[in-house]
Amino acid sequence: MYSRSVQKALNRRILIRMGVGGILIAATHLPALAGPDDLIQAQKILFGDRPIREGRVTLKLPAIAENGYSVPLSVDVDSPMTDKDHVRQIAIFSPRNPIAEIVRFKLGPRAGRAAVSTRIRLGGTQTVQAVAELSDGSLWSGSATTVVTLAACVVL
Amino acid sequence: MASIRLSVPPTAKRGDVIELKALIQHPMESGYRRGSRGEAIPRNIITRFECLYDGERVFAADFQPGIAADPFLTFHTRATQSGMLVFRWTDEHGESWQETAMLMVT
Amino acid sequence: MTNKIAWVLAMVLVSACTPADHRENNLDAPFERLQSGYDLLTPETQALQDDTFSNPGYLWVDRGAALFGAGHGYTPSCASCHASGLIGAAASYPAIDTATGQLLNLEGRINTCRERHQNLPALEHESDDLLALTVYVANQSRGVPLSVDTGGAAAAHYANGRDYFFTRRGQFNLSCHQCHDQNAGMRLRGDTISQGHGNGFPAYRLEWQTLGSLQRRIRDCDTGVRAEPLSLGNQTYVDLELYLNARANGLEIESPAIRR
Numbered sequence: 242m243y244s245r246s247v248q249k250a251l252n253r254r255i256l257i258r259m260g261v262g263g264i265l266i267a268a269t270h271l272p273a274l275a276g277p278d279d280l281i282q283a284q285k286i287l288f289g290d291r292p293i294r295e296g297r298v299t300l301k302l303p304a305i306a307e308n309g310y311s312v313p314l315s316v317d318v319d320s321p322m323t324d325k326d327h328v329r330q331i332a333i334f335s336p337r338n339p340i341a342e343i344v345r346f347k348l349g350p351r352a353g354r355a356a357v358s359t360r361i362r363l364g365g366t367q368t369v370q371a372v373a374e375l376s377d378g379s380l381w382s383g384s385a386t387t388v389v390t391l392a393a394c395v396v397l
Numbered sequence: 398m399a400s401i402r403l404s405v406p407p408t409a410k411r412g413d414v415i416e417l418k419a420l421i422q423h424p425m426e427s428g429y430r431r432g433s434r435g436e437a438i439p440r441n442i443i444t445r446f447e448c449l450y451d452g453e454r455v456f457a458a459d460f461q462p463g464i465a466a467d468p469f470l471t472f473h474t475r476a477t478q479s480g481m482l483v484f485r486w487t488d489e490h491g492e493s494w495q496e497t498a499m500l501m502v503t
Numbered sequence: 504m505t506n507k508i509a510w511v512l513a514m515v516l517v518s519a520c521t522p523a524d525h526r527e528n529n530l531d532a533p534f535e536r537l538q539s540g541y542d543l544l545t546p547e548t549q550a551l552q553d554d555t556f557s558n559p560g561y562l563w564v565d566r567g568a569a570l571f572g573a574g575h576g577y578t579p580s581c582a583s584c585h586a587s588g589l590i591g592a593a594a595s596y597p598a599i600d601t602a603t604g605q606l607l608n609l610e611g612r613i614n615t616c617r618e619r620h621q622n623l624p625a626l627e628h629e630s631d632d633l634l635a636l637t638v639y640v641a642n643q644s645r646g647v648p649l650s651v652d653t654g655g656a657a658a659a660h661y662a663n664g665r666d667y668f669f670t671r672r673g674q675f676n677l678s679c680h681q682c683h684d685q686n687a688g689m690r691l692r693g694d695t696i697s698q699g700h701g702n703g704f705p706a707y708r709l710e711w712q713t714l715g716s717l718q719r720r721i722r723d724c725d726t727g728v729r730a731e732p733l734s735l736g737n738q739t740y741v742d743l744e745l746y747l748n749a750r751a752n753g754l755e756i757e758s759p760a761i762r763r
Contacts, residue, residue, distance in 0.1 A: 307548040308709035308763055311465040322475075335463060339429060343463035346472075351455040353414035353475035359458075360465040362427070392710055392763060393694035394727040400562035422562040424712065466712035467559040 280334045283341035284372060287332055291380055293372055298331075298383030300371040309363045309389040318355035318373045318381070322348075328355040329374045337367040363389050399423060403484055405498040409476035417448065417456075419484050420469045421494060427462035443468060445487040450500075451480035476502045525684055530665060533684045537754045540697045540762055548709075552761040560638060560707040560759020563631070563714045567639025570632060578621050581636075593644040593756060597745045599656045606660040608741050609637050610716065628735035634714050638705040641758035648755050649702055651748045664746030667739055673730030694763070700751040701744065703760025714759060717744055 284293070297319045306312040318328045327350045333343040346357050355373070363369070368386040375381065404418035421443070428440025440462065448456040455474045468486075479502045487493040524535035541549060552558055574580035597608040600615060607615060613636050614625035626633035653661040668679045682691075683699030690696070704717035711719075718740045722732035733740055 303545060303547045305545055307545045310712050311709045313547055313551070315471075333463075338463050339427075340461050340463060342461050344461060345459040347454075347457040347459070349455070351450065351453065351475060351477075352473055354473040356471075356473055357458075358469075358471035360469050362463050362465050390693040393691035393696075394724070398566075400566045402556065402562065402565065404556050418557065420557055420559065420562065422559075422566075467562060469557055469559070 277336045279341040280336045280370065283334055284332075287342070287345070288372065288374065288380055291378070293380040293382050295382055297381040298371050298373050300333075300369065300383040300385040302369060302385040302387040304387065306363060306387045306389045308392070309365065311360045312363050312387060312389070313358065314361050314369070315356070315358040316346075316371045316373075316383070320355045320373075320375065322350055322353055322355060324350045325376070327376045328352070329376055331355065331357065331371055331373045333361065334370045334372065335361075335363065335367060336370070338362070338364045343369075363387065365389050399494050401484070401494060401496045403496055403498050405482060405500060408501040408503060411476060411478070411502050413476045414473050415476050415500075416471060416473055417482070418469070418471045419446070419448070420467065421486050422467050423486070423488075425460075425462065425464055425466045425468060429462070440489075442489060443486045444489045446470060447483075447485045447487075448472070448474070449483040449485070450474055451478070476500065478502050525687060527685070530669070531749070532752075533750065534687075534698060537700070537751060538687075538698050539700060539702055539754055539757065541703065541757060541760065543695050543697055544761065544763070548761050548763075552703075552757065558707070558759060558761060560705070560714050560761070563635045563638045563705070564642045564759060566631065567635035567637070567642075570636055571639055578623060581616070581621075584620065589640050589643045591644055591647050593641040593758070594647045594649050595651055597651065597657075597660075597741055597748065599652075604656055606657060606738075606741055606745060608717075608744050609640060610718075610736070611741065613637060613640065629716060629719060634705055634716065637716065638714060638759050641705060641756060644756045645758060646755050648753050649748050649751050651745060651752060653745065653749045657745060660742040661745050661749060663739065664742035664744070667743045668746055673725065673728035675728040677728045679724065698751075699747070700754055701747045702751050702754045703757040703762060705758055706760040706762045708762045710763060717747075720762075 299317045301315045302312060314333065316331055316333065318331060320326065320328045322328065328348045330348060331346045334341050335343055343361050344359065348355055366388045368384050370382055370384045372380055372382045400422040402420040406415050409415050423443050424441065425443065426438055426441040430438045432438055442460060442462055444460055446458040446460065447454055456472045458470060460468065480500060482498045482500055483495060485493060485495045526533055526535065541552065544552070555561060571581045574583060593609060596612065597606050599605070600607050610628065610633055613633065617623040618625055671678045679699060682696050686696050687698045688695065701717040704720065705714050707714050708720070718735050721740055721743060722735070725732040
């Protein structure tokens with residue numbers, strides 16, 4: 242369609258762009274972000290092969306995060322928190338951060354209520370997952386999605 | 398000296414579930430940031446938080462770099478008897494910070 | 504006929520592009536209605552700023568309160584002179600130091616007091632201790648409207664600060680005026696451009712993951728347009744702070760604010 246010399250120029254341009262792209266990627270030192278597989282791996286390390294059921298866990302994140310460096314999170318597990326029936330631990334996982342596990346909360350019957358809040362870092366828009374381990378060994382999960390944007394006036 | 402803030406109700410009725418808050422000043426350096434000359438800033442985070450009620454651990458948290466700087470926690474415990482609450486943070490180099498608060502239970 | 508339509512369309516587009524309350528010809532009071540950066544925060548972040556317990560800026564206010572009350576041996580504490588506190592004091596800064604005729608911002612005033620009245624060395628810019636004392640003093644005026652004096656000896660400094668605000672700089676060749684006057688309220692990628700007031704500083708900026716001064720923010724602005732930032736404590740920046748606070752006169756101090 243194009244003349245030979247124009248085609249050569251276009252090819253050169255594509256090559257240059259790829260090269261520049263490659264240099265840019267190498268130069269920005271972005272950490273290798275984790276993927277959903279890393280999240281599953283992290284859960285296996287913590288909980289083995291036990292099945293994780295959805296329910297009983299309410300995870301709250303803002304719809305839009307002001308800044309990925311500090312996102313308020315709250316998790317609440319439906320549990321009477323008695324000696325016989327309580328939450329042992331709650332773990333929060335990210336499918337996109339460099340490290341999939343964000344935090345592990347250790348509770349027990351003296352915790353009174355399985356409700357914890359904190360502030361976390363998120364490396365981009367994602368669905369965060371909370372997994373609660375109950376005293377009978379069962380695992381329950383809840384998730385929440387938040388949109389994380391970069392500041393407009395970037396000082397990198 | 399890291400600044401610490403604690404929120405503990407001064408009194409509680411026996412059996413009540415009370416809300417506790419703890420905030421500590423700490424950069425929680427993730428290890429992924431670069432300085433202005435491109436140099437890697439080494440990781441430096443608090444890895445462990447514990448709350449002890451009359452010597453017994455009622456709540457703990459294991460932090461990863463995904464916890465935001467100046468880590469903040471809200472959690473709960475059941476008021477059983479009057480006693481001392483100990484809030485302790487330990488970083489990955491073994492340095493620790495601690496604050497206490499008295500809880501009066503009627 | 505098409506010319507007329509084109510002209511009307513152009514006028515509509517132009518008026519849609521300029522913020523309705525910006526007064527282009529008023530260099531000293533460019534807005535009909537002052538808007539704090541607080542209004543542009545998400546509800547969660549506003550709640551965090553308002554929460555006087557968990558707002559992380561208060562970690563430095565606490566530290567500042569301790570430093571303010573601490574005396575060492577023969578060194579008088581700040582509190583020994585300022586026994587009734589400093590409520591309202593921060594609202595008039597930057598201000599002229601009558602002894603030297605210098606224009607001082609809050610940080611400069613604190614360091615001058617240390618050297619002159621306490622025989623203590625000046626604190627380093629952006630050090631935890633200086634940030635703590637500055638935000639402690641500013642926090643004493645939380646809710647107090649800014650009211651700086653730009654007359655007398657301050658007038659030359661004010662003019663200098665205003666000049667800086669209107670000068671294009673950096674590789675992007677932008678002046679503060681172009682974004683924060685002419686395009687305040689407009690979108691820049693995912694953000695809404697603020698009017699550029701400093702009423703929340705020292706502020707806990709989420710991007711810094713810590714508390715920082717107004718001059719640190721100004722340095723980030725300069726870097727943002729790819730201009731060489733000036734050094735912290737630079738007289739030009741102090742002059743600029745005077746212009747910024749005068750431009751925001753009437754806006755309440757929010758220190759420690761939370762900002763993006």
